[in-house]
């Protein structure tokens with residue numbers, strides 16, 4: 405089964421209605437903005453034309469990869485507020501490659517001080533020597549100011565490289581980057597490397613991993629997912645931020661790229677179906693601009709491979725997408741019931757997080773039904 409958009413190459417799926425987004429586009433700034441902001445910040449840095457704006461547009465604004473060919477290069481710091489789910493609220497600052505960190509106009513204390521992660525984008529199709537020296541400069545400067553920053557290197561545009569070449573480029577970049585840091589006596593800095601392209605799901609996967617590192621409740625979410633899958637005969641579960649298709653948590657079994665892509669496709673299909681056929685209250689839906697896709701949306705899709713995909717909305721922004729075998733979904737009622745427990749537990753995580761400021765403690769508990777148990781009180785309200 406393929407859900408590809410005819411106009412986009414490879415496996416890119418970008419069929420969201422444009423209105424299904426996070427709200428206002430980015431605001432441009434030329435200097436520090438409101439220093440009281442609390443959202444964790446992700447800095448996107450890299451040389452000009454390395455692909456920073458494209459990444460931001462494709463992942464968070466549903467721009468198709470082909471449209472990025474006509475993006476203007478960034479000359480100013482561009483701030484983008486991402487307020488998608490209650491867990492994932494952050495800002496992305498796209499910082500032009502030519503910026504001089506030692507220029508008095510560049511307030512590095514402020515910029516790096518409130519930064520959660522620094523993503524450095526390296527164009528793998530170009531000569532990357534200059535990029536590597538900029539990387540080292542950025543990393544050492546940022547680390548001096550803020551030791552808790554996570555450093556992520558996106559070896560980008562790898563769609564243009566052969567498989568062998570990808571591995572070789574990654575090895576070479578990793579070697580040179582770590583050697584330079586060691587030579588500078590900064591061997592305590594850890595860099596994570598990701599091979600990315602906007603023409604497939606690798607950029608979404610890489611961003612997912614970066615965002616997860618900024619979610620303090622990640623371990624709790626993973627634990628909840630582990631509990632729900634083991635009690636529902638589910639093989640793999642992802643908690644997705646629906647608009648960006650970033651998964652903010654998954655269970656502890658390893659992530660297979662194909663499964664992730666399948667789940668992304670599932671989200672597209674459900675949103676498309678909801679928008680086309682599911683408009684229940686046309687006036688309300690128009691006002692909200694998101695069709696009938698709401699926190700009651702749910703779907704089972706059976707594939708001819710014997711795999712079943714299950715999607716259920718957790719709230720307006722988050723959805724649980726699961727993969728299970730055909731025999732695992734014999735009792736959909738149990739899955740639905742366990743899902744409700746999961747959703748209630750997630751709500752408790754939100755509440756606990758909010759109470760944290762008041763020094764509140766206590767982990768959410770889930771009262772799950774195990775597959776095969778009596779299902780008197782189950783309801784199956786799938787659509």
Ligand code: GDP
Nearest residue numbers: 452453454455456457458472473477561601602
């Ligand atoms: P910026 O100056 O770093 O913001 O770079 P842009 O986002 O403007 O991108 C520069 C060029 O790289 C554009 O023509 C994009 O279409 C192209 N580009 C971005 N990402 C990719 C990618 O993953 N693969 C390929 N082949 N080209 C890309």
